[in-house]
Amino acid sequence: MSISSEAAAVSAPHLLEMRGISKSYSGVTVLNNINLKINAGEILTLVGENGAGKSTLIKILAGVIQADSGEILINDKIVKFNSPLEAVNHEVITVHQELSLFPHLSVAENLFYNQYQKTAGLIEWRKMRKEAEKFLHDLKLYLPVEKAVFSLSIAEQQMLEIARAFYQKAKIMILDEPTAVLGGDDVEQLLDMIRLLKKRGVAIIFISHRLKEIIVLADRYLVLKDGEQIDDGWIRDTNPDDLVSKMVGRKIQQVIPEKLYKDEKEELLRVEGLSRTGVLHDINFSLYKGEILGIAGLRGAGRTEVARAIFGADPINSGKIFIKGKEIKITSPKFAIKQGIGLVPEDRKGQGLFKNLSALQNISIAKLSFSKTNWIQSRKERTIAKDYVEKLKIKLPHLDVLVGSLSGGNQQKVVLAKWLETGAFILFLDEPTRGIDVGSKAQIYSVMRELCQAGIGIVLISSELPEILENCNRILVMHNGEISGELDRADATEEKIMKYAVGGV
The missing domain is CATH 3.40.50.300 (P-loop containing nucleotide triphosphate hydrolases)
Incomplete structure (x- = not known):
């Protein structure tokens, strides 16, 4: 104008x-x-x-x-x-x-x-x-x-x-x-x-x-x-x-560390030849302790499908999955959770949360499904949930607030808390900052790095290339259901990622 x-x-x-x-x-x-x-x-x-x-x-x-x-x-x-x-x-x-x-x-x-x-x-x-x-x-x-x-x-x-x-x-x-x-x-x-x-x-x-x-x-x-x-x-x-x-109300100091933590001596996850007819073809990669591994690519490239296949939500035709060096046949999400895998889905409201339950119930619900007793230890449950609220800096008036009333950033932290409570040490984060404001994004990035310092391995799926470049040790790029390229953080640029994303070499 x-x-x-x-x-x-x-x-x-x-x-x-x-x-x-x-x-x-x-x-x-x-x-x-x-x-x-x-x-x-x-x-x-x-x-x-x-x-x-x-x-x-x-x-x-x-x-x-x-x-x-x-x-x-x-x-x-x-x-x-x-x-x-x-x-x-x-x-x-x-x-x-x-x-x-x-x-x-x-x-x-x-x-x-x-x-x-x-x-x-x-x-x-x-x-x-x-x-x-x-x-x-x-x-x-x-x-x-x-x-x-x-x-x-x-x-x-x-x-x-x-x-x-x-x-x-x-x-x-x-x-x-x-x-x-x-x-x-x-x-x-x-x-x-x-x-x-x-x-x-x-x-x-x-x-x-x-x-x-x-x-x-x-x-x-x-x-x-x-x-x-x-x-x-x-x-x-x-x-x-x-x-x-x-x-x-303040300037966001987006701290981009020159070097991210990663322990290449301890492999948490290895995928070999993962395939699903018409969807995924010959997917191979490893995830190490304390690493953030990015998966970039255009919409429909197969990024979400990789996470869902490893999590047991979608079937595969062939391939092997190793957790800490041991081959595991994952047949369902419940079995994947038992093996220490968590998935923060792209649709957090529809698939990651029970909007009509409290923050307390959402944090504890995945762990409770594996309980060997029919009794809920309410005091212990509340103490553990309060601990995660403090660690992840979740803003809520009280633990009994309906999670659907929280902001997007705080909802995402509740989903993270849910998986950490299960003991997950391999986390798939699918578009974790979608629909979240800039201040909450910076907090999510900080939480991710703290989790890596504690030894958790993270697979970050994102359509925002700056997010991938700033937070990941390595970057896999997908095109048409295949991994078309891999880049180290030091060598990665938006141009190189997009070249692989459109099928270039």
Whole structure:
């Protein structure tokens, strides 16, 4: 946005304005006097650490919850949303992190799910598919409209969700971490789509922890911390370090050690010839005591599948697995856990946690499944959980708090505590910082290094190359179900990793 257009935007009435928004739960203030403004054809990024109040603010705007005080104005007229439907009727549409598509319906059916083209009560399927194709092509989105949604990639599903919101005549669109599960070219394609919607006059509230995306995409920013509005302004007047400082209230000192601990004398895990037809082919590697071994690669390269196969969650056709030099035939996750293996999955909410159980119960549940007695020693269980809370610096009001109410970073630490309680000394961390703010990321990295100093071996799977480069002793790169390259930390660069990731040599 040019300076002249910025001046015009300031003088023109705002498309959306939120004034003095406050919200409390049980006497605890989660938002205090927040003021937000956005114009048509503008991208405002909402930034802050997990727990800063971003989710509460967008839930109020989306009609999911109501503010205790304050008002919402659209085109200078006060509106009140008592439900998400009322927000949609005012052309305010939210695209959440958890997609709301119908997986077994087609692309066209999802696009028009609530307003099918009808004649005499019958759906005109040919007309619907033709219109869907034209609409999507107009957004530079080339999806087969007859294809079932479950067969699309995550990136394609995310873009279809956004397209559907635009088809519903969204004038104000809230995008909650739309790139969190994407990487590489998928991110660029989605950002291009958002820029196109901006040109069409849509006001976009963009939430992301990826500061590079924010800097290149947004026009303005608003920073929240602990429910307070810390700052707002034009993106062109700030930089990533400045935003981080405002978000966390301090400068993040990302300590990148020149040398990482590793004991090459003690091999914890060795994999030989691991294969699964059509998925993995001849996977070979070793993991040593105190080492962080990175696995990089593009989406669909087979990184997660390697972890799941070794953990016993997916079958294999051939290959051998050795733990501390002894060959082990892993037939199930339960057996893998007994051998000292833990897996922090990519989908921590869906696969790593019981959101409706307490932090205490989540920490102890994996260990309890191997208990030889039917009795739970409550005092001992609580003492052990408290010890992990202190060691991993987990922020929670008390051990009985529902884990689903914690921030992403603290949820991830609870998952780590669960595996440490089982005695795991081989940990697979699959996208461990996805959807986590910069401050919590630094804490997770610190915890990883402390675990390695204690002799644990970690396999780190990540789509964020800086994360891989900064934290790993060695890096395996995967392409099309195979290990296409291996790099030592001293020799690794983003360019070398990407060369192997696309199948180069």
